[in-house]
Amino acid sequence: MQRGLLRQLFLVGALSASALGTAMGAAAADVVKIGVLAPLSGPSASDGADFVKGVELAVDEKNATGGVAGHTFEIISADVKDGSPDNVSSAAQRLINTEGVQVVLTGYASLSLFEVDLFADANMPYISSGPSGSFAGIVTKDAANYNCCWSLSPSYKGYETDVLPLVDGLIADGKFKPAAGKKLAMISSDNPYSKVISEGMKKSFSAAGWTVTVDEMVPFGPVNDWRAILAKVRQDPPDLVVNTDYQPSNSALFLKQFLEQPTQSLVFLQYAPSVPEFVDLTKEQSNGVLYNLIGGAIDSPGWPRGQEVLKKFQDKFKVAPGVYGSALYEEAEMYFAALEKVGDPKDHDAIGKALGETKMDAAPGPVEFDQATHLAVQDENHIPVTFYQIWDGKRFLIGPKKYATGDFKLPPWIKQ
Numbered sequence: 001m002q003r004g005l006l007r008q009l010f011l012v013g014a015l016s017a018s019a020l021g022t023a024m025g026a027a028a029a030d031v032v033k034i035g036v037l038a039p040l041s042g043p044s045a046s047d048g049a050d051f052v053k054g055v056e057l058a059v060d061e062k063n064a065t066g067g068v069a070g071h072t073f074e075i076i077s078a079d080v081k082d083g084s085p086d087n088v089s090s091a092a093q094r095l096i097n098t099e100g101v102q103v104v105l106t107g108y109a110s111l112s113l114f115e116v117d118l119f120a121d122a123n124m125p126y127i128s129s130g131p132s133g134s135f136a137g138i139v140t141k142d143a144a145n146y147n148c149c150w151s152l153s154p155s156y157k158g159y160e161t162d163v164l165p166l167v168d169g170l171i172a173d174g175k176f177k178p179a180a181g182k183k184l185a186m187i188s189s190d191n192p193y194s195k196v197i198s199e200g201m202k203k204s205f206s207a208a209g210w211t212v213t214v215d216e217m218v219p220f221g222p223v224n225d226w227r228a229i230l231a232k233v234r235q236d237p238p239d240l241v242v243n244t245d246y247q248p249s250n251s252a253l254f255l256k257q258f259l260e261q262p263t264q265s266l267v268f269l270q271y272a273p274s275v276p277e278f279v280d281l282t283k284e285q286s287n288g289v290l291y292n293l294i295g296g297a298i299d300s301p302g303w304p305r306g307q308e309v310l311k312k313f314q315d316k317f318k319v320a321p322g323v324y325g326s327a328l329y330e331e332a333e334m335y336f337a338a339l340e341k342v343g344d345p346k347d348h349d350a351i352g353k354a355l356g357e358t359k360m361d362a363a364p365g366p367v368e369f370d371q372a373t374h375l376a377v378q379d380e381n382h383i384p385v386t387f388y389q390i391w392d393g394k395r396f397l398i399g400p401k402k403y404a405t406g407d408f409k410l411p412p413w414i415k416q
Contacts, residue, residue, distance in 0.1 A: 032071045032345045034059065034332065035095035035104035037088075037115070040079040043222060043247050046277045047324055051107045052077055054328030057316055058336070068336045069343045076101055080109045088115050096122045102345040105331045106130065107324035111192045113138060120146050123348045125355060127334060129153045129295055129327040131193045136373040143372055147352040150369060152331055152362075153295045154378030158385035160200020163268060163292065164208055166387055166399060167240055170266075175408055177416050178239035179264050185214035185238040187229055187254070189245035194220075197270060198244045205240075213238050223250045226257045237263035244270040252281035259285055262413035266290060275322045279393050286390045288411025293386050294378060297326035297363035299395070300403040309363040326363040334358050334367075 036055050038048035052075065059073045067073065076098055078091035088110040095104050096118065108130025109115050116138045119126035125148050128135060132153040139146045170176040184205050188198035195217070202212055213236045216229045223245065233241060241263070243254050251272030258267060272278050273291040282289075298306035309329055313321040338354035339345055359368050365383035367376050376383055380400060387399040389408055396406030410416060 030067075030071050031074050031100065032102050032339070033074050033076045033098065033100040034335070035098070035101045036075055036077040036328070037080060037091055037095065037104055037106040037109045038077055039081060039083060039109075040077065042082040043249065044083070046248065046275055047107060047322060048079070050322045050325040051105075051328045053313070053317055054321065054325040054330075055105055055332050057313055057325075058329045058332030060316075061312075062332075062336055068339050071339065071345060074100075083108075083110055085110060085114065089118065092118045096124055102348070103127070103335050103351070105328055105335070107327060116146065116149050120148055123148055123352075125335070125338075125348055125351045126150075127152060127331040127355065129324060129331065131196075132156050132373075132375050133196055134192060136375055139374045140372060143374065146374060147356065148348060149352075149374060150334075150355050150358075151373075151375045152327055152334070152364075152367065154376040154383045155373070156197065156294060157200070158294055158378060159197045159270070159292065161204050162385045162387075163201060163242070164204045164210075166290075166292075167266065168208070170408060176239075176266060176410065176414075180237055180239045182210045183213045183236065183238040183240075184210050185233045185241045185265070186212055186216070187214070187226075187241075187243040187245070188217045189220050189223075189247075189250070190217050191220040194244040194246060194270065198242070201242060201244075210240075218245065222247075223253065226254045227260075230254075230257055230261075233258075233265075234261060234263055238265050240268060241265045242268045242270070246271040248272045248275045248278040249281065252278050255282055255289065256285060259413060264414050264416075266414075267411065268292075271323075273388070273390055274395075276320055277322075279390065283393070287392065288409070288413070289390045291388055291390075293323060293364075293388070295327060295364045295376070295383060296323040296386060297321070298365060298384075298386060298397070298403050300397055300405050302403045303365070305361045306363045330362040330364070330367075333362070334360070 036052055038051040040048040063072045078094045080091045081087040092115045095101050103125040105127050111131055113134040127150050129152045132151050133156055135151045186198055188194045214232050251269050268290045279286055297310050309326045313325050338351050341354045342350040356369050384400050388395045389398050398408050
């Protein structure tokens with residue numbers, strides 16, 4: 001009797017262990033790996049860290065509530081380092097070849113976006129927030145072939161055209177008086193992102209009657225001294241100085257050396273001031289600097305979603321995100337919504353289609369995709385061009401007016 005009871009207990013235990021093993025195997029199979037392509041080392045490492053944190057925030061939230069459609073998530077990151085073709089290709093292939101990776105998210109990898117073709121060939125869902133002109137240039141060749149790939153970054157055309165109406169509006173409102181007769185000094189970096197924006201801005205300002213007095217381009221990479229270029233700027237002092245070098249350390253050094261002998265000019269720096277590192281490097285010297293963003297979180301009571309995501313990030317990591325912390329969070333949310341709709345993470349065709357049908361309120365504005373370019377739509381009813389001015393380490397949104405959290409003030413180096 002006792003021996004029979006022990007045998008029954010043994011069999012029950014064995015069956016339970018077998019069931020537990022099966023359940024554990026099923027649970028392991030239900031883990032979806034999310035690839036993050038990021039510059040984790042090199043000059044843009046601060047951006048890369050933001051990429052990973054944004055996805056981590058979204059993944060932790062979803063895993064804490066049981067996941068999506070029966071799946072939980074794990075992050076696999078790959079370092080593109082300096083963004084060179086070899087490093088980007090190697091990192092992209094690593095994610096494509098990693099078992100269980102079902103989607104890849106990034107802020108940017110290469111500035112030419114050539115890796116979009118790698119993901120299309122692998123039929124791997126891919127969401128970018130990088131240079132949208134390059135993205136659209138690839139996709140529009142055959143949009144149906146790129147069903148996998150979508151850009152949360154809308155068209156960057158506003159970077160080329162919208163600084164002019166901002167500055168002309170400040171002049172018309174009497175907030176800035178151009179002493180030089182509408183002159184522009186343009187400095188850029190030899191990379192696709194910076195060059196396209198600087199060329200577009202020059203055309204925009206020239207067509208409006210502005211004179212370009214300085215037109216300089218530095219090799220892409222670290223810049224150790226801007227003084228030779230700034231000497232040219234001071235020879236014919238302009239009303240507006242623009243530098244489209246997006247790397248925070250380069251941009252911070254430019255501002256510091258400009259302030260050694262400032263001209264009576266507005267200073268507009270492309271992208272770099274949005275990165276927390278920039279203010280850390282410049283501190284009070286950044287007071288009065290202007291910049292704009294397409295796709296950055298809208299930190300305004302007029303757009304609660306932006307403030308909600310920024311607060312989540314700040315609460316979790318105890319630091320404010322740059323542009324890409326919120327962008328990658330929303331990319332992950334887009335993927336979760338697509339997976340909820342499709343159910344099977346391995347059905348990449350259906351996931352790609354569902355991503356393209358996205359309509360959601362995201363941190364940078366209402367998101368909907370242009371089916372011809374696979375870019376998020378950019379206009380005042382979708383993702384707008386937002387303009388900021390820095391004061392006392394804080395970023396005040398000065399346009400569009402419906403989102404504004406502050407008014408433009410003359411920079412401290414301008415005496416009028």
